Amino acid sequence: MSLTLQSTKTLHNGVEMPRLGLGVYKMTNRDEALNAMTTALQVGYRAIDTASLYANEKEVGESVRTSGMKREDIFVTTKVWNTDQGYDQTLRAFETSLEKLGFNYLDLYLTHWPVKETFKETYRAIERLYDEKLIRAIGVSNHHQHHLEEIFAKANVKPMVNQIELSPRLSQYDLRTFCAEHDIAVTSWSPLARGGLLDEPSLIQMGSKYGKTPAQIIIRWHLQHGLIVIPKSVTPERIASNADVFDFELSLEDMKNIDSLNLNERTGADPDNFSFNF
Numbered sequence: 198m199s200l201t202l203q204s205t206k207t208l209h210n211g212v213e214m215p216r217l218g219l220g221v222y223k224m225t226n227r228d229e230a231l232n233a234m235t236t237a238l239q240v241g242y243r244a245i246d247t248a249s250l251y252a253n254e255k256e257v258g259e260s261v262r263t264s265g266m267k268r269e270d271i272f273v274t275t276k277v278w279n280t281d282q283g284y285d286q287t288l289r290a291f292e293t294s295l296e297k298l299g300f301n302y303l304d305l306y307l308t309h310w311p312v313k314e315t316f317k318e319t320y321r322a323i324e325r326l327y328d329e330k331l332i333r334a335i336g337v338s339n340h341h342q343h344h345l346e347e348i349f350a351k352a353n354v355k356p357m358v359n360q361i362e363l364s365p366r367l368s369q370y371d372l373r374t375f376c377a378e379h380d381i382a383v384t385s386w387s388p389l390a391r392g393g394l395l396d397e398p399s400l401i402q403m404g405s406k407y408g409k410t411p412a413q414i415i416i417r418w419h420l421q422h423g424l425i426v427i428p429k430s431v432t433p434e435r436i437a438s439n440a441d442v443f444d445f446e447l448s449l450e451d452m453k454n455i456d457s458l459n460l461n462e463r464t465g466a467d468p469d470n471f472s473f474n475f
């Protein structure tokens with residue numbers, strides 16, 4: 198069946214997660230954030246990706262409540278920040294996030310980064326919240342294969358999602374393959390390489406062939422690779438155009454051409470070497 202803005206990925210526990218969502222990192226201006234989230238929901242987005250770090254969970258909850266849609270029709274993800282990790286701390290951080298969102302359950306909760314000393318205990322707390330039915334699906338972010346293997350050794354429930362940096366410049370082929378083998382859905386963060394790929398001549402050229410912008414070409418590449426994609430924009434026209442990617446299909450040859458842009462180049466930190474303890 199062809200993809201639409203309503204298309205979902207069935208997670209390994211049967212929960213349906215929208216394939217395209219709005220990322221809301223760096224949306225700290227209240228009016229700008231509310232405007233972006235409301236625009237996205239009006240355009241037809243059904244998922245918002247936030248985190249306690251982004252300091253806009255309150256606005257996410259508000260935009261859901263004022264959308265006129267049912268709570269259960271919108272899929273919200275948030276994440277436990279590094280300094281809140283550990284078993285008890287994670288339980289408390291979750292309560293705070295839920296309160297800020299103003300929800301009585303969450304769709305997806307993720308460990309933001311695998312803090313070496315605490316990420317396994319963090320995941321154990323997330324599992325407990327899942328058992329208590331406060332979260333519909335659980336997962337991790339920025340986990341390499343070896344982090345996932347350490348989680349598997351202790352977990353009762355495998356993560357349903359791994360949210361990782363992924364773009365044509367960092368195609369993460371090996372980790373994607375590993376996740377597919379373990380039925381873990383992959384979400385691409387910084388899918389547009391934070392805007393840094395939009396001047397790439399081959400994408401501009403390809404875009405003119407399909408009558409699409411480079412951003413639309415890249416978002417479509419993620420979708421055709423079976424990924425969940427969460428481009429961020431505060432600009433209403435971009436929010437709409439980033440979702441206007443369901444009326445064309447990249448050829449296999451063009452998919453390969455975009456694959457060949459991979460340089461294993463990160464815009465963010467390597468999960469084996471980060472220090473975001475603020």
Ligand code: NDP
Nearest residue numbers: 220221222386387388389390391392412428429430431432
């Ligand atoms: P993106 O790759 O989504 O790029 C966002 C940038 O691209 C913004 O500057 C935006 O500008 C610009 N942009 C968006 N659409 C267009 C367009 N159509 N044309 C031109 N420019 C465009 O980067 P992010 O880092 O924000 O990643 C997306 C989401 O992933 C985040 O918002 C967050 O939810 C998640 N994330 C998760 C992380 C993790 O550790 N788990 C880490 C980083 C991000 P403007 O807003 O001004 O329109």
